Amino acid sequence: MAMNLTPEQKEQGKSNFQNVSQDLSRRGFLKGLSAGAGVAAITPAVYFGYKSMEGNPVRAALIGCGDEGGILVGAHNPEYLKFTAICDIRPYNRDRIMEGDPKVPLRPGFKKLYGPESKDIKIFTDYKKVLEDKSIEAVVIATPLCNHARIAIDAMKAGKHVLCEKLMAWNVSQCKEMIKVSKETQKILSIGHQRHYSMLYSHAFEVLKSGVIGDVKHIRALWHRNNSWPFVADAAPRFPIAKEYPAPKYRDGWYPPIYQIDHDELKEQSKMFGFKSVEELVRWRLYNETGGGLMAELGSHQLDACSIFLGKVHPLSVSGVGGKIFYGPDRNDRDSDDSVFVTFEFPGPNHPKGMNKGSDKDDIVVVTYSSLNTNGFEQYGECVMGSRGTMIVEAEQSVMLYNEKNPSKKSTDPKSTSISVSTTPGNKPVLEASSTWGPGGAPSAVGSGAPAASGAGTPVSRGYKEEMEDFAYKIRVWDKSSKSEADMPRCHGRVAMADAIIALTSNIAMKKKQRIDFNESWFDPLSAEVPDGDTVPRIPVV
Amino acid sequence: MDRRSLISPANITHNSGLISSVLETIFSPNAPELSLVHIKRRAMATDFEISFPLGTKDAVLMAEDCLDLISVLENQLSVYIQKSEVVNINQNAGKTPVVIEPNLFHLLQKAKSLSHETNQGFDITAGKLVKLWGFFKGPKRVPSEIEIINILSTFGSDSLILDPAKKTVFFSKPEMEINLGAIGKGYALDRVKGLLLNKFGVSSFMIHGGKSSIVCGSSPQNQSKGWPIAINHPWQPNKRIATVFLKNRALGISAATYNNFESNGIKYGHILNPKTGYPANGIATCVVAAPDATSADALSTAFFVLGTNAAIQYCENHEEVGILILSENEKEQVLVVGNLAVEF
Numbered sequence: 089m090a091m092n093l094t095p096e097q098k099e100q101g102k103s104n105f106q107n108v109s110q111d112l113s114r115r116g117f118l119k120g121l122s123a124g125a126g127v128a129a130i131t132p133a134v135y136f137g138y139k140s141m142e143g144n145p146v147r148a149a150l151i152g153c154g155d156e157g158g159i160l161v162g163a164h165n166p167e168y169l170k171f172t173a174i175c176d177i178r179p180y181n182r183d184r185i186m187e188g189d190p191k192v193p194l195r196p197g198f199k200k201l202y203g204p205e206s207k208d209i210k211i212f213t214d215y216k217k218v219l220e221d222k223s224i225e226a227v228v229i230a231t232p233l234c235n236h237a238r239i240a241i242d243a244m245k246a247g248k249h250v251l252c253e254k255l256m257a258w259n260v261s262q263c264k265e266m267i268k269v270s271k272e273t274q275k276i277l278s279i280g281h282q283r284h285y286s287m288l289y290s291h292a293f294e295v296l297k298s299g300v301i302g303d304v305k306h307i308r309a310l311w312h313r314n315n316s317w318p319f320v321a322d323a324a325p326r327f328p329i330a331k332e333y334p335a336p337k338y339r340d341g342w343y344p345p346i347y348q349i350d351h352d353e354l355k356e357q358s359k360m361f362g363f364k365s366v367e368e369l370v371r372w373r374l375y376n377e378t379g380g381g382l383m384a385e386l387g388s389h390q391l392d393a394c395s396i397f398l399g400k401v402h403p404l405s406v407s408g409v410g411g412k413i414f415y416g417p418d419r420n421d422r423d424s425d426d427s428v429f430v431t432f433e434f435p436g437p438n439h440p441k442g443m444n445k446g447s448d449k450d451d452i453v454v455v456t457y458s459s460l461n462t463n464g465f466e467q468y469g470e471c472v473m474g475s476r477g478t479m480i481v482e483a484e485q486s487v488m489l490y491n492e493k494n495p496s497k498k499s500t501d502p503k504s505t506s507i508s509v510s511t512t513p514g515n516k517p518v519l520e521a522s523s524t525w526g527p528g529g530a531p532s533a534v535g536s537g538a539p540a541a542s543g544a545g546t547p548v549s550r551g552y553k554e555e556m557e558d559f560a561y562k563i564r565v566w567d568k569s570s571k572s573e574a575d576m577p578r579c580h581g582r583v584a585m586a587d588a589i590i591a592l593t594s595n596i597a598m599k600k601k602q603r604i605d606f607n608e609s610w611f612d613p614l615s616a617e618v619p620d621g622d623t624v625p626r627i628p629v630v
Numbered sequence: 631m632d633r634r635s636l637i638s639p640a641n642i643t644h645n646s647g648l649i650s651s652v653l654e655t656i657f658s659p660n661a662p663e664l665s666l667v668h669i670k671r672r673a674m675a676t677d678f679e680i681s682f683p684l685g686t687k688d689a690v691l692m693a694e695d696c697l698d699l700i701s702v703l704e705n706q707l708s709v710y711i712q713k714s715e716v717v718n719i720n721q722n723a724g725k726t727p728v729v730i731e732p733n734l735f736h737l738l739q740k741a742k743s744l745s746h747e748t749n750q751g752f753d754i755t756a757g758k759l760v761k762l763w764g765f766f767k768g769p770k771r772v773p774s775e776i777e778i779i780n781i782l783s784t785f786g787s788d789s790l791i792l793d794p795a796k797k798t799v800f801f802s803k804p805e806m807e808i809n810l811g812a813i814g815k816g817y818a819l820d821r822v823k824g825l826l827l828n829k830f831g832v833s834s835f836m837i838h839g840g841k842s843s844i845v846c847g848s849s850p851q852n853q854s855k856g857w858p859i860a861i862n863h864p865w866q867p868n869k870r871i872a873t874v875f876l877k878n879r880a881l882g883i884s885a886a887t888y889n890n891f892e893s894n895g896i897k898y899g900h901i902l903n904p905k906t907g908y909p910a911n912g913i914a915t916c917v918v919a920a921p922d923a924t925s926a927d928a929l930s931t932a933f934f935v936l937g938t939n940a941a942i943q944y945c946e947n948h949e950e951v952g953i954l955i956l957s958e959n960e961k962e963q964v965l966v967v968g969n970l971a972v973e974f
Binding site: 298300476477491494504505506507508509510512513515516517518519520521522 | 663664665666667668669670671672681684690691693694697836838840841842844853855857858859860861862873874881883917973
């Protein structure tokens with residue numbers, strides 16, 4: 089994002105946002121506690137409203153131990169959710185989830201995380217066997233998209249609570265079926281759009297609500313990657329690579345090598361799970377019948393973020409251009425588009441469908457989104473453009489805030505002025521006087537709270553950990569609750585279905601080369617209405 | 631009412647007079663919270679920040695105008711900027727009267743009268759003394775006694791000749807240089823206050839330069855006591871000494887915590903006594919409340935230099951001024967005198 093910023097301007101922008109997010113987190117914290125409590129850094133648990141598990145973590149199984157499963161294992165907190173079983177049909181994945189990925193610290197593996205206790209983890213190949221295990225309370229699903237609905241529905245029917253990776257399901261009908269089963273079985277259904285548990289995004293939304301950047305009319309979101317560099321095989325791979333499949337020509341996470349152990353064990357068996365071949369299983373993101381392409385994998389997160397910024401509203405329309413314009417035969421070929429460019433109309437705050445349910449039909453926010461594979465110059469993120477300022481969220485790690493240059497001013501550089509918001513309890517100091525003189529200027533803030541958000545050197549949590557903690561906590565208090573949507577985690581089925589509708593309808597619009605108006609009934613789980621082109625899946629749900 | 635109270639935070643309840651009456655009126659545990667928007671920019675080698683109650687219309691636009699004004703004033707007043715008006719004065723006012731901008735003229739008049747009122751505890755004409763100690767561009771050093779004696783005779787506010795009719799300044803001691811470091815920030819804040827009150831018609835605001843010069847407008851809504859400002863211990867930043875409440879008043883804080891240096895095992899502060907030529911000591915923190923920030927800045931410097939007794943005496947003759955002083959001895963007593971709303 090923000091290709092025109094110097095490092096100094098980026099630092100200034102981050103500091104602008106840090107001021108705000110720290111101030112606002114302090115405010116959230118103080119609102120949650122009685123007066124007189126000290127000022128301290130707010131924890132995600134307090135912010136998102138969950139508590140300790142008091143030594144009684146949820147016993148869960150991880151179904152699907154691939155790239156994303158490995159990330160979830162790396163981020164989970166066993167005090168909340170303890171994995172007692174894993175399940176994957178691929179031997180390569182079963183090995184890696186235990187051993188870890190030496191090249192990816194975010195995938196440390198169970199042996200490192202659980203130590204000797206990792207031997208107690210039960211290992212399954214058939215998820216139905218997992219569901220028969222009475223000791224397992226919940227499942228975390230991180231399989232290829234085409235299997236989400238089937239496994240989630242079977243799990244809830246077997247009495248398990250479900251945290252399913254995004255995209256929620258392969259089509260909208262499946263999403264509605266999942267919500268229906270969740271209601272019928274009275275089991276929690278939570279979907280892993282981790283931005284709902286990112287303090288950074290929560291604070292960014294609060295800053296937007298405070299109005300400091302004025303009227304927002306445009307959000308530009310993008311996730312560009314350069315997957316055009318030649319593939320370099322691992323010099324000493326842990327397992328030999330199968331020669332039966334085309335080798336990757338480019339470095340591309342969606343087109344990994346296929347290992348001999350997977351081929352040997354699954355060349356017949358993969359069909360039982362609905363896949364045409366081992367290649368379709370391993371490289372499922374490339375195929376329209378198993379995955380959802382760039383809009384599902386990347387775009388859904390960022391359109392989710394845009395919806396959050398605008399007050400969790402639904403878009404009004406989408407149109408776009410997409411295509412497989414780089415890859416081709418013998419060059420990491422695929423079904424799915426390698427480049428997508430979509431434009432949405434979202435309701436602004438004063439639109440009848442907007443956050444404030446106003447009457448101004450012209451209050452539209454245009455959201456553009458692009459994702460491509462041939463240029464990585466800009467870091468991924470979202471840029472919110474207001475009439476008085478700009479907020480840039482970069483790589484889920486930093487937020488930068490700038491005000492607009494006022495044309496009636498002579499020589500001010502808007503990027504050097506910072507804006508922040510604070511709230512203090514009545515009669516508590518709003519400023520700590522200092523005795524600086526001349527150079528220096530002691531950085532100190534009202535109260536003595538440690539910085540809450542991004543500290544230097546420590547990556548900001550993207551939300552995976554908090555998402556799983558809240559899921560576990562909600563399970564613990566579920567039986568005492570009214571078991572309604574309000575008792576579910578933040579990204580429950582209906583919320584996540586909206587993200588799926590946005591991604592899937594974008595794909596339809598690009599495929600049909602049409603502008604599509606969103607129909608509000610699509611977002612209603614009780615309505616049978618789904619977008620035209622919500623095709624019947626090859627892999628059946630039941 | 632007894633306007634003097636010598637108290638230490640430990641036995642606050644034993645005190646009477648102003649402090650206890652202030653405590654009764656101020657302490658109110660159920661006051662509503664206060665949300666503010668802050669707009670900040672770097673100027674004069676520190677951060678200037680303007681705060682308005684959240685929801686103040688066009689807060690950012692107004693603040694930008696204010697911060698732009700501060701940049702303009704920095705370009706006029708700084709001794710570090712080659713083309714500033716003050717540098718021009720220092721280069722030429724020793725030779726011939728220099729016509730200066732009317733607001734700057736009034737500032738110099740005010741500085742001169744504050745110097746007299748404080749018996750030279752504060753003196754803008756000591757620019758060369760600041761340079762002698764290396765506080766201008768470094769390196770910092772301890773000058774010889776001879777150097778100091780020599781320099782003391784080369785300046786003094788009496789030698790600052792101001793002609794109100796022609797708006798000129800002339801140095802009757804030609805080597806003299808002015809340095810507005812001790813009041814420049816306060817003056818900038820007063821000018822910003824004028825802009826907010828007169829141009830924008832906004833009355834509720836708080837402005838500070840480096841947190842050591844502060845000006846507040848009328849109380850924010852639901853905060854009838856004024857803007858609460860924490861005063862912390864100069865060497866233990868997490869230890870709160872007091873909370874001061876300001877409305878339509880300014881605060882200046884002086885302490886020898888920053889910009890000090892050590893030579894032969896002795897620590898030297900950055901606030902020089904214009905009468906002796908040496909760094910002042912004896913006070914840890916001196917907080918002065920006054921109707922305007924120019925005065926608050928000048929007086930906090932002057933009282934830091936002159937010491938507690940002179941500060942008390944000044945307050946007795948100037949009922950618009952209040953002070954809070956933390957002494958630099960083991961007891962660390964807090965002294966509050968005069969017109970200052972404070973809570974411990």
